Amino acid sequence: MKPLPVLLSLACAANAQTLPPTPEITIPRADTKPLLTADANDPAWLGAAIIPSLSFSEGVPSHLPKPLTEVRLLWDAEALYARFTTSSESLESPFDERDANHYEGDVVEVFFDPVGDGVNYFEVQVSPRNKILDLLALATAPLVNDPNGIITNRHELWHLREWNMPGLQTAATVENGQWITDIALPAKPLLKRLQRETFEGDMSLRANFLRYTWPTLDGKRWLAAQNWSVVMCGMPHLSPARMGTLRLKEDVRPARR
Secondary structure, three states: OOOHHHHHHOOOOOOOOOOOOOOEEEEEEOOOOOOOOOOOOOHHHHHOEEEOOOEEOEOOOOOOOOOOEEEEEEEOOOEEEEEEEEEOOOOOOOOOOOOOOHHHOOEEEEEEEOOOOOOEEEEEEEOOOOOEEEEEEEEOOOOOEOOOOOEOOHHHEEEEOOOOOOOOEEEEEEEOOEEEEEEEEEHHHHOHHHOOOOOOOOOEEEEEEEEEOOOEEOOEEOOOOEEOOOOEOOOHHHOHHHOEEEEEEOOOOOOEO
């Protein structure tokens, strides 16, 4: 993945504004396990915490089209669940292989750091055709961030595509003008550094949620990157310090952030 920053920087506008604070959201325990079929009528998601829309990454021109993207979140002992619902107009899904460069087309993404120190974090991308890129990011030395949260000593960070997340479940449907994606992040392999095997109430975890789309305007193909916690355009994989905070609770009312 080392060519990625160069590739995406060509599709982003130069900008260096101060980024907003990272967000937080409280997530309720699921009363009913989601079906994980990307069925719009799955009742399990009615009680989820809701991120009603994602923001453009810093450096994305504001005049680009911005499909409304909602994220719903739930958890139980076995998994953290995320549902993305967004527009299905002009979707691109150019690759069939697992761990291909799916970010070169439309994807939704989850970045997840259970410890929150940026030393070991995970990325999952899902295309409209339910094709997956999942990888493990692993630092070999303490990381240094610039004022925008981007790792500067990136030679100390490895993105391992050959790693496949055990127990990962995804589903995607495109119908009735909507693209819905369900993702289940399994507790056991992701909480190993915490010496736990299940998610529990009152845990605080770090994560970010993204949507990539590629509109063409004025003869140029742009990256219209959206995110929950704002990062510099094209740099979420180098910005673990910019992940927001997920607070798991046993019994809370659905939250909107």
